[in-house]
Amino acid sequence: MRIVVVGTGYVGLVVGACLAETGNDVVCADVHDEKIEGLTRGVLPIFEPGLEELVRRNASHGRLTFTTDIPGAVRGAEVAFIAVGTPPDEDGSADLRHVLAVAEQVGRHMTRELVIVTKSTVPVGTAARVGEAVERHARFPFHLCSNPEFLKEGAAVEDFLRPDRVVLGAESDHARSVMAELYAPFVRTGKPIIFMDIASAEMTKYAANAMLATRISFMNEIANLCERVGANVDLVRRGVGSDGRIGAAFLFPGPGYGGSCFPKDVAALVRAADTAGAPLRILRAVEEANARQKERAFEKLAAAFAAEGLAGRRVAVWGLAFKAQTDDMRESPSLSLVERLLAVGAEVVAHDPAALGEARRRLEDRVALVENGYDALDGADALVVMTDWNEYRHPNFRRMAELLRRPVLVDARNLYDPARMRALGFDYRSIGREPEPAVAGQSSSTPVVSSLIQAR
Template identity: 70%
Template sequence: MKITVVGTGYVGLVVGACLAETGNDVICADVDQGKVDGLKKNVLPIYEPGLEEYVERNQAAGRLVFTTDVPSAIRDAEVIFIAVGTPPDEDGSADLKHVLAVADSIGKHAAREVVVVTKSTVPVGTAEKVAAAIRPHATVPFHMSSNPEFLKEGAALDDFMKPDRVVVGVETEFARERMAELYAPFVRTGKPIIFMDIPSAEMTKYAANAMLATRISFMNEIANLCEKVGANVDLVRKGIGSDSRIGPAFLFPGPGYGGSCFPKDVKALVRTSEERGAPMGVLKAVEDANEKQKHRLFQKITEVFGGQLKGRRIALWGLAFKANTDDMRESPALVLIEELLTAGATVVAHDPAAMHETRRRIGDAIGYAKTSYEAAQGADAMVVVTDWNEYRFPDFARLKSVLKQPVVVDGRNLYDPTKMESLGFTYRSIGRGRA
C-alpha cells in the first residue's frame, strides 16, 4: 500500500518505519529540511532503541523515503497519516495549526481516493475540523479516520509491531477496509483491531493517558504518606498490584511524570472538559499532584544538608524523563536543576542518551560527565533521577570512594535502604522511610 506520513517527529518516524517494515511503500514528509537531510543519511532526530536499524534497512530496500515535498508525497497516497506536533497553547488546549495546515495541503494535492488518518494526539472533534479544511479544495473522495497511537517511549517498536490493541475510528466502510488491511500484519496473534466512531477513538487516547497519569500521581501521593506513617511503599505497591482489579503496572513512585504525552494530554483533557461544561476535578488534582512531586527530590536534598546547598556539588544520574529515551520534555530533572542552581549548588549530570538534548535546552548551566562515576567525582550527593539499567547495580564501593560525602537520594527506588545504610551511605528514597 502507498502510505504517506506527514511529520517525522517521534510518532511519525516510528509509524513510517514500522509500516515500511511490513512491505508498504512509505513516504515520510516534513518541512524541516535539516531533519530530512539527516534522515536520508540515517541520522535520527530522536533516540529510540532499534529505530535507527529500521530506518536504515527500509531506506536501503527502497520502501522508506524522506522528503520535504509535501504536495508530491500527498498526491498518490492511499492512506495519509497526519503526525505533526500538537503543542499545548497557553490555556492548555492542543494547538492544531500544524494539523490543519496539512489538511489544507491534502485538499489541494490529493489525486486519488484517500483515507486521511489523524495520528497525532488531538482533541475530540479534530477529525471534523480536518475534514472541513480539506473539503473546499478536494477534487477526489476522502475518508476520515482517527487512529491514536499508544507508543511508550523506549519500547515504541514493540508497541507498534506487537500492539495490545489497535484503535481505529472510521465513518465509512471504505476507511474501515483500508485500515483493516493495513493493520492485519500486526494483529495476527489475535490482538484486536477495535473499530469505533471517530469521536470515541479521539477520546480513547486521552482517557488512556489520563488514567495512567492518575495512577502515577496516586502512587506518588501514597508514597509521600508512607513516609509520614512509617509504611513502605514497595510493600504497599505489591499488596495492591496483586489485586486483579488494579494490576501491577504504573504503580512505581518517583519524581513525577514527564514526556511528550501525559502532561500535555492531561492539560488538554482538563481544558476540553472545562470548555464543554463537564470539569474533571480528578484530573485537575492529578496535574497539581504531579507538579508538586517534581519538587520532592529537591526537598529531600535540602533536608539532608539542613537547607545549606550553596557551594554544594550535586551529581545527577539521569536527565531524560524516563529510561531508553532522550526526551527532556517536562522532565523532572529540569525542575530539580533549576532549584539546585537557584540555591547556589553546582550540578554535574550523566545520562546515556539525553545530555545532548539537555545541553540544547539549558546550555552549559550544568556540567556533563562521560560516565556516571565521573559525575559523582567530588560530589556532596548523588541523585538518581532516571532509572536507566546501568544505574541499577553500580559498584557501591567505587561510588562511595569518589563521592565527597556518601549521600544518595534515590528518586526511583533502585536500591535497598537497609543495604545502603549498612554500606555507610546516607540514603533517601521515595516512600520507604524518612520523609
C-alpha cells in the first residue's frame, strides 16, 4: 500500500518506519529541511530505542523515504496520515493550525480516492474540521479516520509493532476495510482492532492519557500522605496494585509526570470540557497535584540544607529527560528542579544518558553537563536522582560517597533501599517511604495518625 505520513516527530516517524516494516511503500514528509536531510542520511532527530535500526533497514530497502515535498508525497497515496504537532494554545486548548494546514494540502494534491487518518492527538470534532479543509479542494472521494496513538516514549516501536489494541474511528466501509488491512500484521496474536465512530475515537485518546495522569497524581498524593503518617508507599503500592480491579501500572510515586503528552492532553481535555459545559473537576485537581509534586525534590533538598541554605551549593542531578529511554525534556520535572536551584543561587552539574544534547539547547551554559554520571558527583554537596535510567539503579555507592562533599542524596524515583543507604552513611531522602521531618507545632507523625484514627 502507498502511504504518506506528514510529520516526522515521535509519532510520525514511528508510524512510518513500522508501516514500512510490513512491506508498505511509505513516504515521510516534513517541512523542516534539516530534519529531512538528517533522516535521509540516517540521522534521527529523536532518541527512541529500536527506531534507528528500523529506519535504516527500511530506507536501505527502498520502502521508506523522506521528503519536504508534501504535495509530491500526497500524489498517488492511498492512505495519508496526519501526524503533526498539536501544541497547547494560551488557554490550554489544542492548537490545530498545523493539522488543518496539512489537511488543506492533502485536499489540494490528492490524485485518487484516499483515506485520511488523523494520528495527531486532537479534540473531539477535529475530524469534521479536517473534512471541511479537504473538501474545499478535493477532486476525488476521501474517507476520514481517527486513529489515536498509544505509544509510550521509550517503548514506542514495541508498542506499535505489538499493540494492546488498535482504535479506529471510521464511518465508511472503505475506510474500515483499508485500515483493517493495514493493521492486520500487528494484531495476529489476537489483540483487538476496535472500530467506533470518529468522535469516540478522538475522545478515547484523551480519556486514556487523563486516566494514566490521574493514577500518577493520585499515587504521588498518597506518597506525600505516607510521609506524614509513617506509612511506606512501596508497600501501599504493592497492596493496592495487587487488586485485579486496579492493577500495578502507573502507581509508582515520583517527581510528577512530564513529557509531550500528559501535561498537554490533560490541559486540552480540561479546556474542551469547560467549553462543552461539563467541567472535569478531577482533572483540575490532577494538574494541581502534579504542579505541586514537581516541587517535592527541591523541598526535600532544601530541608537537608535548612541551616545554611542552598546558595553557593553544588548540586548534582542525575536524569534530565522526563522519563528513561528518551531524550525528551518537555515538561520534565528536572527542569523545574534546575530552575529552582539556579534561582536560589545553587550551582548545578547534571548528567543524562540520552538528553545532554537537548539539555544544551534548553539550558545553554547555565548548567554544567557531564558525559559520565560520577563526574557530576565530584565535589558536589548533594545528589538528586530525577530519572529512573537503568544505569542509576545499581551504582557504586561507596564511590558516590567518596566523590560527594556531603553524602546528601534525594531519590525522587525511590530507586534505592532506605535502610541500606543510611547504613552506608547517606543522608537519604525519598518519596513516601520515611516519616516527614516534624513541622512547627507537631513533634512527630503520631498526632496525625491519631487524628486519622479518631476521624474514622
